[in-house]
Amino acid sequence: MGSVDQQFVFAAVAEERRQLASLLNDLDEAQLATPSLCLGWDVKTVAAHVVSTVDDGMSGFLQMAIRRGSLGRGIDELARRRALAPTAEIVASIRQHADRPICSPVFGPLGPLADILVHSGDIRIPLGLPFEPDAQLTALALDFLTGRWPIGFLPLGRLRRIQLSATDVNRTWREGVEISGPVAALMMSVCGRAALLHMLDGPGLSLLRQRL
Numbered sequence: 307m308g309s310v311d312q313q314f315v316f317a318a319v320a321e322e323r324r325q326l327a328s329l330l331n332d333l334d335e336a337q338l339a340t341p342s343l344c345l346g347w348d349v350k351t352v353a354a355h356v357v358s359t360v361d362d363g364m365s366g367f368l369q370m371a372i373r374r375g376s377l378g379r380g381i382d383e384l385a386r387r388r389a390l391a392p393t394a395e396i397v398a399s400i401r402q403h404a405d406r407p408i409c410s411p412v413f414g415p416l417g418p419l420a421d422i423l424v425h426s427g428d429i430r431i432p433l434g435l436p437f438e439p440d441a442q443l444t445a446l447a448l449d450f451l452t453g454r455w456p457i458g459f460l461p462l463g464r465l466r467r468i469q470l471s472a473t474d475v476n477r478t479w480r481e482g483v484e485i486s487g488p489v490a491a492l493m494m495s496v497c498g499r500a501a502l503l504h505m506l507d508g509p510g511l512s513l514l515r516q517r518l
Contacts, residue, residue: 310446315415316407318443322422323404326356327397329429338393343428343499347385352428353396354388355381359421360403361388381458416450420459420493423447427494431501437490441475444489448472451496452479459497464517468510470496483510 330338330353338350347355362384388396408418423439424447430437451459452470467482472489485492487506494502498518503511 310415312407312409312415315419315446316405316409318440319408319415319418319422320405322419322426322439323356323400326353326422326426326429327400327404329435330393330400331397333393333433337433340432343431343494343501344425345498346382347428348389349429349433350393350396351385351389352425353393353400354391355385356422356425357396357399357403358384358388359418360406360408361399378458412455413450416446417456417459419443420447420450420456420497423490424459424494424497424499427490427499427502431494431499439490441472441489444493445472445475445477448477448479448489448493448496451493464498464514465496468513471508483513484508485510485514 330349333349338348338353340349341347342349342352344352344355358381407415409415410417423444426439427437429435448470450456452465465480468480469482469484470479470492471484471486472478472492473486474488477489485495485506485508487508488502491502491505495506495514495518500515500518503515503518506514
């Protein structure tokens with residue numbers, strides 16, 4: 307992956323948060339209640355999780371994980387709690403904290419980038435809205451997702467013996483049987499979202515499908 311310009315990544319994450327806030331502000335109640343690509347969450351709950359990621363942070367996630375017996379259940383409860391707030395309050399919180407940098411010792415600056423890009427897709431795709439994240443930013447997110455510590459994003463072994471090849475940026479990740487396609491489709495698919503699998507091709511695709 308090489309060195310990463312943290313300030314560049316922080317600025318990119320901030321801009322993605324602001325764009326998401328603007329999008330959410332224009333949604334009606336039916337759209338907010340639409341099931342997202344994040345299993346078990348509607349669009350509003352995904353937005354609430356974005357707030358939780360900044361406000362509760364990893365320390366809040368871990369505290370709730372201890373109380374609930376797993377990290378997943380802890381994150382889920384915090385998101386659902388925040389989703390009870392009015393949408394305007396959630397939007398205001400995303401905007402208020404858009405520029406807050408997050409760079410944990412485990413995830414570095416790219417974990418939050420992957421998080422906001424994937425959750426943007428979780429919202430946009432089921433609503434039939436364009437999902438066209440910057441290819442270079444998405445490639446950075448895949449650097450993280452295919453690295454050593456994508457904890458909470460991918461289960462262990464999902465990408466074993468699979469190579470990912472982007473068709474819109476000159477990048478490949480890992481080694482094994484190839485899956486090729488747009489980098490955004492690769493990112494969403496390796497994170498367990500099947501909605502863009504039809505955009506991918508290659509002998510490794512059947513293996514990934516089995517693991518989702």
